[in-house]
Amino acid sequence: MIDEKVLPPLPLNHLPLDALRTFVAASELGSFTQAGHQVHRTQSAVSMQMKRLEEELGRRLFERKARTVSLTPDGELLLGYAKRMLRLHDEALASLAAPEMTGQVRLGVPDDYATRYLPGVLSRFARSFPKVRVDVWCRPSNELLAHLAAGELDLCVATGDGADRVKQGGKMVSRMPLVWIGAKGLALETIWNKQDPLPLAVFHEGCLHRRWALEALDKADIPFRIAFGSMSLGAILAAVRSGLLVSVVARSSVDQGCAALGPESGLPPLPSVTVTLHVNEDPKRPAVACLAQFVEAGFAEPVPSN
DNA sequence: TGGGAAAGCAGCCCTCCATG
């Protein structure tokens, strides 16, 4: 028998999903005004919502600066939970809206993002819509977009420099920093003395990671030699794990046996790639829009750890 | 130009009460 007199009072706090959605938008956009545009509210409404959320939690979530806002450590902590709660909420709505949905959806994803994000997205989608068949193609972004335009795919994920992809009808779902990687524990000077060319493992011609990496090296006047080329992320990572060369991948792709090389390595800084989602909308095929929601939510999740 | 505060307003929701 539980003696209720010794129990601490239950907290009355709750986290309204509306406010969490605004919170996620503000944290990602770094602005209450921009967040307001995204959630269809005014800047003042966003400001008040965030103030109420902070009061509810008794924690400061944002550092307010002159023209921007940024997350406090408590805000960072909440962000992960908020994204998971919103994902579950959206999944539940989608599942209840059309639990008996059937059909086939053709999804295209670049190889490196397929490895990281697809398993979770596909398993959640299959649990919610077991009667929908999903066919996945792994190809470079440009090829996927061509297949989408030809009607051979229903939706695809593509990487690019943001503005271009959005002009092509894509919806931005994430920004992913590129990083130099080497074998875990690698002392870079053992394979590169800065006079000889830097040994590189890179993706195929036409890959954005490759182009940006080579441009950054050119700009920094660092000679290089392509010692390994592949279309497969798995092969690139395996080559890197050999400890004989370095490569460039999205931060989310760094796996066991590899480590990101910081600025102390002497390698030039790299930009971030924009990840966009492109959909051939078809009102007669709701499964396409549903899978698009799941993919988008998958990219909103924290990067799965190794 | 963007965030915060105050005032005013609309709509939601809870409570109460009548009705079947």
Next chain:
DNA sequence: CATGGAGGGCTGCTTTCCCA
């Protein structure tokens, strides 16, 4: 006991203004 309508309070929004 369930349901539906009325009334009042509360919540959350927009507008406006001020400050950095």
